[in-house]
Amino acid sequence: MKDWPYTVFPTGWYQVGYSSELQPGDVRPAMYFDQHLVMFRTETGEVSLLDAYCQHLGAHLGYGGTVKGECIECPFHGWLWQADGELAEIPYAPGERRRVKIARWVTREVNGLILVWYDAFGREPFWEWPGIPEFADVEHNYPIVHDHVGIRKIIPQSPVENTPDYYHFMWVHGAGQPGKPLLWKEDQHYLHTRVGFWYGHGKKATWMTPNGPVFGEIETEAWGLGLSNARFVLDGFITNQLTAATPVDAEHSQLFETITVNRQPDGGPEPTGRAARMIEFQKGQIRRDFAIWENQRYVEHPPFAGGEEEHYARFRRWSRQFYSDKPYTASTEVAAAS
Structure with missing residues (x-):
């Protein structure tokens, strides 16, 4: 980048x-x-x-x-x-x-x-990843779907930086209106947000909203910049999509997407119908983001508009805690101990 x-x-x-x-x-x-x-x-x-x-x-x-x-x-x-x-x-x-x-x-x-x-300083882990409850609950959720996206010219911060970007949904994902911020909570390495949406806005019915528009949420949790989960909540229909971006080098990351949907009353052991379609839909939607991020130029001081600056600036400040001022490799620690 x-x-x-x-x-x-x-x-x-x-x-x-x-x-x-x-x-x-x-x-x-x-x-x-x-x-x-x-x-x-x-x-x-x-x-x-x-x-x-x-x-x-x-x-x-x-x-x-x-x-x-x-x-x-x-x-x-x-x-x-x-x-x-x-x-x-x-x-x-x-x-x-x-x-x-x-x-x-x-x-x-x-x-x-x-x-x-x-960790750039070679420190031992000072937090643990708690996991996604739905990933472990196979009674109420379908088995997780592995989506190997591959190596892309994307840095780990880009996927998590979608969190405060309430306007891009209209242009990148075809939403009928921007998201409405409902929650912003920071706890050291952990960021928890909720954004409200009218799913199916302006349409009588869609495959996702067969009974007409429904107000729902996207709940996002991020643990540092390497792991972020989006929980799409739509009238009892819940999808979890974990995005993982692991640096390969200074400009490229290995991308993984892990998805599950809660089991539907009329479904079998594997997702079918709306659940199966939602999984494929989310795979496609995140790739629209990838296409932007791969060709994006980082703007350190953006000319924000429409109230963007409130949460975007908060996110940028939160993200700074994960960067250090010197490189580190595991070999450095071994050499120091020899």
């Missing part, structure tokens, strides 16, 4: 995958925060995200590395590295030890998402 004022990645939790897509024994190369990484799941099910390179002769463990019990084996000389990055064994010199370690990144698994913690 042109003219972006920050030079480091914001602190917070970021999604790096889905639990169901990383089975025991799986190994994946990864690239996040301008770092080459390797992600794997041990045979007992533990997820590990390490810096990618073997400390012996620098082989990338994500290409040809294999899981052996609770370790990952280097494809070059077979050195075994534990899930925590400690050297477990040198197979051709079993009695020898070396003071080397591969940096491990802090991960969590919540609601079927694999998350990683990033």
